[in-house]
Amino acid sequence: MDYIAGNYDVIVVGAGHAGCEAALASARLGCRTAIFVMNLDSIANMPCNPSVGGTGKGHLVREIDALGGEMGKVTDKSLIQLKVLNKAKGPAVYSLRAQVDRKKYHAIMKNTLEMQENLDIKQAEIVEIIVEGEGDKRHITAVKARTGAIYSCKAAVLATGTYLGGKVIIGDVSIESGPDGLFPAKMLAESLKKHGIELFRFKTGTPARINRRSIDFSKAVEQPGDDVITPFSFETGKIEIEQVPCWLIHTNEETHKVIRDNLHRSPLYSGAIEGIGTRYCPSIEDKIVKFADKPSHQVFIEPMGLNTQEMYLQGMSSSLPEDVQVQMIKTLPGLENVSIMRTGYAIEYYCVNPAQLDTSLELKNTGGLFCAGQINGSSGYEEAAAQGLIAGINAAHKVLGRPKLVLDRSQAYIGVLIDDLVTKGVREPYRIMTSRAEYRLLLRQDNADLRLTPIGYEIGLISKERYEKFLRKWEAINREIERLQKTTVPPGEKLSSLLEKKNSTPVKTGIKLAELLKRPEISYEDLAEVDSERPELDYQVREQVAIAIKYEGYIKRQMQQVEQFKKLENRKIPDDIDYEAIHGLRIEARQKLGKIRPLSVGQASRIAGVSPADIAVLMIYLEKYTGKK
Amino acid sequence: MLYNDTIAAVSTPYGSGGIGIVRISGDKAFEIAEKIFKGKRSVKEMKSHTINYGKIIDDLDGSVLDEVLLTKMEKPNTFTREDVVEINCHGGIIVLKKVLELVTRHGARLAGPGEFTKRAFLNGRIDLAQAEAVIDIINAKTALSSKAALAQLEGALSEKIKEIRDELVELVAHVESTLDFPEEDFDKITGESLYKGMEKAREELSGLLSKFDKGKVIMEGVNAVIIGRPNVGKSSLLNRLTGRNRAIVTDIPGTTRDTIEEYINMGGIPLNIIDTAGIRETSDLVEKIGAEKTMKAIESADLVIMMIDTGEGFTPADAAILQLIGEKKKIIMLNKIDLVEKQEDLKGANPNSRGLNGLRDSRLEGNELIDNKLSELIDGKIKGNGELKGMIQGAGIAVIKSSMKDGRGMEELEKEISRLFMEGEIEAGIEGIMTNVRHASLVEKALNSVNDAISAYHANITLDCIAIDIRNAVNYLGEITGENISDEILERIFSRFCIGK
Known part of the structure; x- marks a missing residue:
């Protein structure tokens, strides 16, 4: 019962x-x-x-x-x-x-x-x-x-x-x-x-x-x-x-x-x-x-x-x-x-x-x-x-x-x-x-x-405690990155021998620690020899610093891609859109869009069966639609 | 519906023997046609997709503008998926214009460039790549260009791009499966096979891009500028090229005060010729403006045709002009070779020249004579001038002997232009030629990404990053072919490699 x-x-x-x-x-x-x-x-x-x-x-x-x-x-x-x-x-x-x-x-x-x-x-x-x-x-x-x-x-x-x-x-x-x-x-x-x-x-x-x-x-x-x-x-x-x-x-x-x-x-x-x-x-x-x-x-x-x-x-x-x-x-x-x-x-x-x-x-x-x-x-x-x-x-x-x-x-x-x-x-x-x-x-x-x-x-x-600990880690990472970007290693015996040992191109003038770290063959730990001011840091911090500097170029490129991605993601589709009324859409796209009802143009573009041409049509329609309002 | 107005335009190019089509598309197409057409049947009574003979009457004065064939096409089975009327006129450009005016007076709007295609696309009749190709055809300037655009429309280019992209997807799939399934026992990608794959893509993409340069040439034409001292025959060359007395040709130096633009079909390559005022040191203000324009023209030119008066030899002014041209592609035309003999007679002033008397009668010998004269000119024997040879030596610059008077040298000029811009292969290889700027810039981006991947590989950068570059390349190519990478890679991974626990 x-x-x-x-x-x-x-x-x-x-x-x-x-x-x-x-x-x-x-x-x-x-x-x-x-x-x-x-x-x-x-x-x-x-x-x-x-x-x-x-x-x-x-x-x-x-x-x-x-x-x-x-x-x-x-x-x-x-x-x-x-x-x-x-x-x-x-x-x-x-x-x-x-x-x-x-x-x-x-x-x-x-x-x-x-x-x-x-x-x-x-x-x-x-x-x-x-x-x-x-x-x-x-x-x-x-x-x-x-x-x-x-x-x-x-x-x-x-x-x-x-x-x-x-x-x-x-x-x-x-x-x-x-x-x-x-x-x-x-x-x-x-x-x-x-x-x-x-x-x-x-x-x-x-x-x-x-x-x-x-x-x-x-x-x-x-x-x-x-x-x-x-x-x-x-x-x-x-x-x-x-x-x-x-x-x-x-x-x-x-x-x-x-x-x-x-x-x-x-x-x-x-x-x-x-x-x-x-x-x-x-x-x-x-x-x-x-x-x-x-x-x-x-x-x-x-x-x-x-x-x-x-x-x-x-x-x-x-x-x-x-x-x-x-x-x-x-x-x-x-x-x-x-x-x-x-x-x-x-x-x-x-x-x-x-x-x-x-x-x-x-x-x-x-x-x-x-x-x-x-x-x-x-x-x-x-x-x-x-x-x-x-x-x-x-x-x-x-x-x-x-x-x-x-x-x-x-x-x-x-x-x-x-x-x-x-x-x-x-x-x-x-x-x-x-x-x-x-x-x-x-x-x-x-x-x-x-x-x-x-x-x-x-x-x-x-918890607040965990968050504060996290913030301290974040700060330590940023501080260390900044230090490596600012500190120059003077030319000399120490630097030459490090570069030689690591099979890395020799330098005649001084060089920033960050520049050295960017070289694939040199790790953050390797740099200790030429970095006398180095602070005592957790492994987790050192790892973040090394990756951020080493992969800076690629990270930046991916961030640019993210910006592109966000543009489409931020182009919202109104809740009450009627896909049947959009003439240029292919039937398959119309059905898929109607079923999934994506929130943004970005999401719409990822639906299988919706082609780039459909997205173009959708965007033109949205421009007209928002223009009317 | 996105659009509800009715558009109209002349849909065949002007100047093709006076036959042209006025096309009307939109809800009011039939209504408008009804008002201006008088035939056996009214437009209303006509069946769809039939051709009807009749007259176009101007309702203002009742005059007959033209005898025409009118085609009525009901939607949706039309190019634009709207109601369409096509009026085939026969009365030449002026009549076409008048019919179009009449149509617009009755409520149609003049269509913008490519607007019919845009409607076809928006109404779901054709896809994006097809639309782009149609618009290329509309904009094509010679038959060869429309052939390239047609090839693109039919997918010859996309086939090629798909092929390159396909190989890259295969490479990405191999890289990704190596990254995502580290503990599975399949053949992981090796540095060597990765490198080979990237190099192959690099070669193919550069090949495609060089074809785009050619594609651009046949679609957009070559900007050519003719320069030379005053009165060396620049305007005569222009007139030879256009076959019309466009620029004013006189013997008085400095007659051509302004640059004149003309489009010329040079063996399939559209030449956009800019004639220039002669370059010489002058205090004349008008001339000076012309000379400044010349400098600008050189800057914007793809090709510089420099003319030298053979009779006068290679003067210091010529040398200065040649210097101005700099690194641009150039052709040197030694003009007025027909005058060489006469000059010898009249002037006899060249101390280094051999006697020319009595050799004029034989054509063969005459040629030989001219050749000698020219080689002397080039070698610098004439007037003690060794500069020309010095300046063109080893640069592979063609020197063409010509006479604007009898047209000698024009054929060589055409061949040389074709060689310079198409490496001689005008007709060959149209299939792979890319004419769309958007496509070219995407191919270029893909090539840059592959180059990034190759540099990263050489710099011992880890595979996760190299994968980013290769995927970018695939994505750029996918923007042309309209394909999405992610699902495809998975398909490949699972069909090619035995993966799974």
């Missing part, structure tokens, strides 16, 4: 990486918040690889932290190995990647939620959203649990991950299920459809987990972490732990033969899977089919945590029948006697078409209803957390009557991610990549705090 069970400002449905950030942000901004999860033991679960970060993803975690989110801090506390990727390829693409203890991550995040003021945590399946009003006035007012409990709310965040209509497929076996054998959310999808929300099905997958004791490590290559651990959070100090290695092995002809011989039993090729999978995270059978001439593929064996023998087989994601999986994994070197603990599977789930959202992640047709994470067609823990944070902030802002927080593509990877999702829509699960960011050199992981911490402070997610 239905009953009124509670009254909240913000309700978050789902407690994965998106839900946790959303609930924490909302509660921290002073909104009475409740978070619902199918099973309390699956809060912040990592149902796929036990790692956080990577290219682009590491950037997102840094940005989440700079805004006052939680993922970076929890990762720092639960990591068991850390690597900085792309060290030789330039500061724009340096990326942190950690192996984490999956259970520890869950436990710390669960406890963080439990300790949070204003936040109630509830194990329940939400089966219905209750919407009132008509047309523009449509607004979410409550959610209903399977038990009949009705919780009223002013705003809600849907973060259902792969649970919404979840279906696990292993060969010809298909089970209605969420990830890791958890219950799926079956009824909510129907309720969303009933309210005119367009859904579609995506698919992702995960490999088998195996028992460490059954692996012959003599046939694998050890993959250790970095000597020094760089933390994700700007607030974490030194991390000193004993790191745990991963291991690398390769598939072989025999593996591929097993797969090819059994392809007809794969649900991907028999048509049993209707959901669309992603290209960057293909199953092993996908790789064998698409890249038939590649004789072998990498497989990383990753620990699932410190207090478990479970290991993850990165690269072996599969939805082949269980017996084939066993056969195929046994062909891998060192895994001849493997003991499989969990079978790999594909999972299908419902997403909302993100083109229905505005850039604050609110559904355009239902006021107060926000969506974040995999439900928006993204994939990855970091992408989910980033959206969760923004959706949580915006849900709270809605309740508090504050303006929407929208980060643009020149401010953050978070901006790139959300703009891509809501403007371009998705055809496959979306993963962030550094190549998606046009202004990559400005959006570095090292300067995420410089870009976003003032915003986090203004919102109220960054």
Whole structure:
């Protein structure tokens, strides 16, 4: 029987990486918040690889932290190995990647939620959203649990991950299920459809987990972490732990033969899977089919945590029948006697078409209803957390009557991610990549705090203490840059020997420290020999100084591009524009523009199916339109 | 609708045998035509897309302006997607003008340049690149230029640009996959393949740009200036070129007081000729103004044709003029070679010359004689002047023997101009020729970006920055072809490299 069970400002449905950030942000901004999860033991679960970060993803975690989110801090506390990727390829693409203890991550995040003021945590399946009003006035007012409990709310965040209509497929076996054998959310999808929300099905997958004791490590290559651990959070100090290695092995002809011989039993090729999978995270059978001439593929064996023998087989994601999986994994070197603990599977789930959202992640047709994470067609823990944070902030802002927080593509990877999702829509699960960011050199992981911490402070997610510390860092950076630009090194023995040692062009006259630092072969640390006045500075400050000076030319160029970008971004399109009335637009453009309803000409130009000529027509029309008013 | 007025214009160039079309486009096109046309059927009764014979009557005095063929075309199946009327007139330029006046008197507005095309574009009939090419055709000055614009319209240029861009996208995809998937085992980009890719793009883009210079030449023409001392035959050359007695030609030095501009079709290259007053030291105020204009003309010229009076030899004044020309492309015309013989007879004053008497009868020998005379002039034997040879030596400057009286040297002049500006390939390679300034500036920007990338590579700058430069190049080219980079790169990454955990 239905009953009124509670009254909240913000309700978050789902407690994965998106839900946790959303609930924490909302509660921290002073909104009475409740978070619902199918099973309390699956809060912040990592149902796929036990790692956080990577290219682009590491950037997102840094940005989440700079805004006052939680993922970076929890990762720092639960990591068991850390690597900085792309060290030789330039500061724009340096990326942190950690192996984490999956259970520890869950436990710390669960406890963080439990300790949070204003936040109630509830194990329940939400089966219905209750919407009132008509047309523009449509607004979410409550959610209903399977038990009949009705919780009223002013705003809600849907973060259902792969649970919404979840279906696990292993060969010809298909089970209605969420990830890791958890219950799926079956009824909510129907309720969303009933309210005119367009859904579609995506698919992702995960490999088998195996028992460490059954692996012959003599046939694998050890993959250790970095000597020094760089933390994700700007607030974490030194991390000193004993790191745990991963291991690398390769598939072989025999593996591929097993797969090819059994392809007809794969649900991907028999048509049993209707959901669309992603290209960057293909199953092993996908790789064998698409890249038939590649004789072998990498497989990383990753620990699932410190207090478990479970290991993850990165690269072996599969939805082949269980017996084939066993056969195929046994062909891998060192895994001849493997003991499989969990079978790999594909999972299908419902997403909302993100083109229905505005850039604050609110559904355009239902006021107060926000969506974040995999439900928006993204994939990855970091992408989910980033959206969760923004959706949580915006849900709270809605309740508090504050303006929407929208980060643009020149401010953050978070901006790139959300703009891509809501403007371009998705055809496959979306993963962030550094190549998606046009202004990559400005959006570095090292300067995420410089870009976003003032915003986090203004919102109220960054403490005064942290903000003041940040300001001191900022000042120190500027002071040091100025000093390097002003200080001249006199010619002489010291300078000559430094230049000679570094294979750098000799100079006859004095030279500014900044000029020396601009030379690719000379680092900030190298300059110590000729820089007697050097102050004692933190690594974080020195890093900013060195990058700002070394890459000055490129940074300036990217900033000019940002100015160009902002011009189009600032050309706003009126809410009531009627695209049907604009004659020169092609039909496809008219339909796309009408559906997405972009806020600016810049956003319009990024919609697939809208050509530069359409944009020209739109701009001419807007000139006339604004001229009339 | 964006526009609701009706526009009209003569839509074929003036002066093509008196046949021209007055085109009317807009809501009132039929109404206007109704009022001025008298035929078997009224405009109202005509079927769409039919041609009808009749007369254009001036309603003020009832006079018949012309016998015409009138075409009625109902929207939307017209060039502008508006109602269109085309009136084919036969009575020459004056009649065309009168018909146009009549049309505008009845409510049409005179169309601006390219306005029909603009409407076609705005009404979604054609895309941006096509519109630009059409406007280029409108502005084209010779048949060759419209051929280049046509080739562009049909996409020959965009094909070439697409091809270059495609290779760059491939390169970016390789770079980006190397940056975004550091731990995957595919062939990461090597310094060598990166460098090769950039060099190839650089070569192709420079090639394209040099073709633009040619494209510009055939679209916009060559600004040429004719200079020389007074009375060396500058105006005669102009008259030869235009085939008309445009400038006043007299024997009195200093007759041409002003610069005269003419467009001439020189083997496909439009020459914009500026005749100049003779340069000499003069106290005459009018002359002085003319001389100042000459200096300005030289500054703005792409080509300087300098004329020397063969009979008078290479004088210090000539040397001074040659100096003025500086580094500009130039052709020297030794004029009045027909007078060389006569001069010998009349003056006989040149102490270094060999006797010329008795050699005049044979044409062959006459040529030889002139050649000798000229080589002496160039070698500096005449009048003890060695300057000309010194001044043109090694500079590859053509010296053409000419006579404005009989037209000798004109063919050589045409060939030389073609060589200087088109490297002789007037007809060849029209397909890749770029004529649009916007396109050229984008190609140039792309080239600069590739050059930046190459310098960055040499300076050991990291791959993340080099990627910025190459992506910029791709973006500039994409502005021409109307393609967007980001999605494409992903497509490439996933189709080319096996990526994924």
